[in-house]
Amino acid sequence: MRTDPDCIFCKIVSGDIPCFKLFEDSHTLAFMDINPANPGHVLAVPKEHWEDVYAIPDSLIAATAQTAKRIAEAANKALHPDGINLVQANGPGAAQSVFHFHLHVLPRVKDDALKLNWGPKPGDIGDIEASFEKIKAQLG
Numbered sequence: 051m052r053t054d055p056d057c058i059f060c061k062i063v064s065g066d067i068p069c070f071k072l073f074e075d076s077h078t079l080a081f082m083d084i085n086p087a088n089p090g091h092v093l094a095v096p097k098e099h100w101e102d103v104y105a106i107p108d109s110l111i112a113a114t115a116q117t118a119k120r121i122a123e124a125a126n127k128a129l130h131p132d133g134i135n136l137v138q139a140n141g142p143g144a145a146q147s148v149f150h151f152h153l154h155v156l157p158r159v160k161d162d163a164l165k166l167n168w169g170p171k172p173g174d175i176g177d178i179e180a181s182f183e184k185i186k187a188q189l190g
């Protein structure tokens with residue numbers, strides 16, 4: 051299995067570091083986040099070490115998403131939050147701090163003022179189209 055001896059999540063997967071383990075299957079693990087943004091904050095990870103969304107194989111991101119869905123359903127029933135965000139960071143600019151792919155399952159309380167909420171406002175159509183053209187060109 052792909053692993054990194056310096057990775058904190060690999061150490062959790064191997065059992066070298068304890069966690070509040072909620073769920074495990076052959077490819078994924080879900081455990082409580084040690085720095086919760088809100089009560090009930092959970093992380094779903096692939097057991098293999100893949101740094102981010104660019105590196106992780108399709109099958110493993112799918113398996114991790116399925117685990118996150120299972121956790122979100124359980125947290126919704128157990129905690130009755132006002133909502134749940136699934137959040138995932140890639141790179142320091144997106145505030146990724148652990149470079150082992152993970153999905154945050156983040157229960158929300160109305161008006162909890164987490165910085166995640168950017169407050170929708172209309173974009174510039176020219177800017178939107180310019181980004182659209184660049185990304186579309188990469189998709190082929």
Ligand code: DGP
Nearest residue numbers: 058069082083084085139145146147148
């Ligand atoms: P991110 O910043 O998106 O890479 O999120 C990393 C999360 O990992 C952050 O919310 C805190 C959590 N975390 C870091 N170290 C540990 C740990 O040792 N145990 C647990 N359970 N969570 C950790």
